[in-house]
Amino acid sequence: MLVDNQWSERIRSGESASLIRCVDLFCGAGGLTHGLTSVGINVGLGIDIDPSCEYPYTANNNVSFLLKSVKDTTSADISKFFDDAPLRMLAGCAPCQPFSYYSRARLNSSDRRWHLLEQFSRLVRETTPHLVTMENVPLLQREDVFSSFHTELRQQGFDVIYRVVNCADYGVPQQRKRLILLASRLGPISLIAPETPEGYRITVKDAIGNLVPLKAGERCSSDSMHQACDLSPINLQRIQASKPGGSWRDWDEHLIAKCHRKKSGRTYSSVYGRMVWDKPSPTMTTQFYGFGNGRFGHPEQDRAISLREGAILQSFPVNYKFTPEDTSVCKRTVGRLIGNAVPVKLGAAIGKSIVSHVEKRLESKERIL
Numbered sequence: 167m168l169v170d171n172q173w174s175e176r177i178r179s180g181e182s183a184s185l186i187r188c189v190d191l192f193c194g195a196g197g198l199t200h201g202l203t204s205v206g207i208n209v210g211l212g213i214d215i216d217p218s219c220e221y222p223y224t225a226n227n228n229v230s231f232l233l234k235s236v237k238d239t240t241s242a243d244i245s246k247f248f249d250d251a252p253l254r255m256l257a258g259c260a261p262c263q264p265f266s267y268y269s270r271a272r273l274n275s276s277d278r279r280w281h282l283l284e285q286f287s288r289l290v291r292e293t294t295p296h297l298v299t300m301e302n303v304p305l306l307q308r309e310d311v312f313s314s315f316h317t318e319l320r321q322q323g324f325d326v327i328y329r330v331v332n333c334a335d336y337g338v339p340q341q342r343k344r345l346i347l348l349a350s351r352l353g354p355i356s357l358i359a360p361e362t363p364e365g366y367r368i369t370v371k372d373a374i375g376n377l378v379p380l381k382a383g384e385r386c387s388s389d390s391m392h393q394a395c396d397l398s399p400i401n402l403q404r405i406q407a408s409k410p411g412g413s414w415r416d417w418d419e420h421l422i423a424k425c426h427r428k429k430s431g432r433t434y435s436s437v438y439g440r441m442v443w444d445k446p447s448p449t450m451t452t453q454f455y456g457f458g459n460g461r462f463g464h465p466e467q468d469r470a471i472s473l474r475e476g477a478i479l480q481s482f483p484v485n486y487k488f489t490p491e492d493t494s495v496c497k498r499t500v501g502r503l504i505g506n507a508v509p510v511k512l513g514a515a516i517g518k519s520i521v522s523h524v525e526k527r528l529e530s531k532e533r534i535l
């Protein structure tokens with residue numbers, strides 16, 4: 167017998183994904199959860215310390231939300247959401263900032279956020295899931311805290327793999343490199359192969375080419391998320407002078423900011439750019455809605471991309487809700503939720519990898535549960 171009788175019917179009818187009950191640590195606005203549920207994985211609980219995550223997390227996902235630090239989260243908080251599911255999974259994407267290029271130089275090992283990965287390890291020890299997944303920035307793999315994380319998983323009997331992927335290979339209209347870890351107590355596990363054919367990319371035009379045109383400072387009447395930041399007169403002139411894929415180097419001298427005229431600023435060209443219609447977008451940051459914050463100019467309209475466009479480039483569905491209808495949209499908060507999210511399609515690829523692994527193990531002759 168491969169599994170207990172009560173579950174065999176679900177397996178026969180191709181519903182293996184529903185055997186997995188997942189808790190999402192550091193759940194944010196739900197990018198990872200939305201991807202996992204889109205492939206049928208049953209996510210029961212998301213945990214985050216930021217109250218602004220609760221609305222988008224619960225309004226778009228039929229999942230409970232616990233406002234709590236993972237540091238204070240107990241195994242009891244999690245175990246009750248695992249119920250009696252045959253397969254338990256802990257998913258999590260600890261905050262990336264301690265490991266990003268920008269912050270690395272300024273931080274040392276006493277930064278308290280580093281220890282959140284240790285808290286993830288603690289919860290794996292205490293709740294004994296069958297499956298674990300973690301997503302983070304590629305630089306994390308150079309850090310001791312990551313070595314300790316996967317070494318401890320192996321010591322606990324997990325098969326572990328990790329690799330850096332480009333989200334554009336998994337149907338996300340964005341160049342975004344991320345480190346993915348998958349771990350299973352059921353046996354060797356792997357990440358599914360890229361889903362978009364070699365050389366084919368979903369482009370900015372495919373993703374946002376059909377949205378209502380906007381001017382800088384304008385808001386779409388039918389979608390408050392489709393609003394573009396206002397531009398100062400000088401920034402309006404700058405974007406008018408910007409070419410898709412170009413930078414401030416294309417501008418007349420009088421438009422160039424003082425900091426870029428200095429020798430030290432001359433090499434820093436990855437700000438004040440327009441996106442290119444026929445390519446995936448650059449990596450969405452938490453401040454993608456500002457023209458001066460990266461290459462976030464619209465390919466042909468004279469403005470930075472809107473919050474909705476940023477969310478779509480992170481592969482959130484076009485109607486994903488981030489704030490209640492009767493409240494105004496805070497760009498800073500919503501930009502942070504979107505920029506920090508795991509792209510939904512990457513979450514789906516992680517989910518498919520796990521489901522495919524579980525199916526293979528169920529087909530094998532070994533008893534796994």
Ligand SMILES: C[S@@+](CC[C@H](N)C(=O)[O-])C[C@H]1O[C@@H](n2cnc3c(N)ncnc32)[C@H](O)[C@@H]1O
Binds near residue numbers: 214
């Ligand atoms: C990279 S984001 C997670 C994105 C999320 N997985 C998604 O797909 O939308 C990291 C999250 O960790 C949360 N966070 C930071 N410190 C935390 C803590 N001590 N306990 C719980 N959540 C925390 C942040 O509020 C943020 O939402």
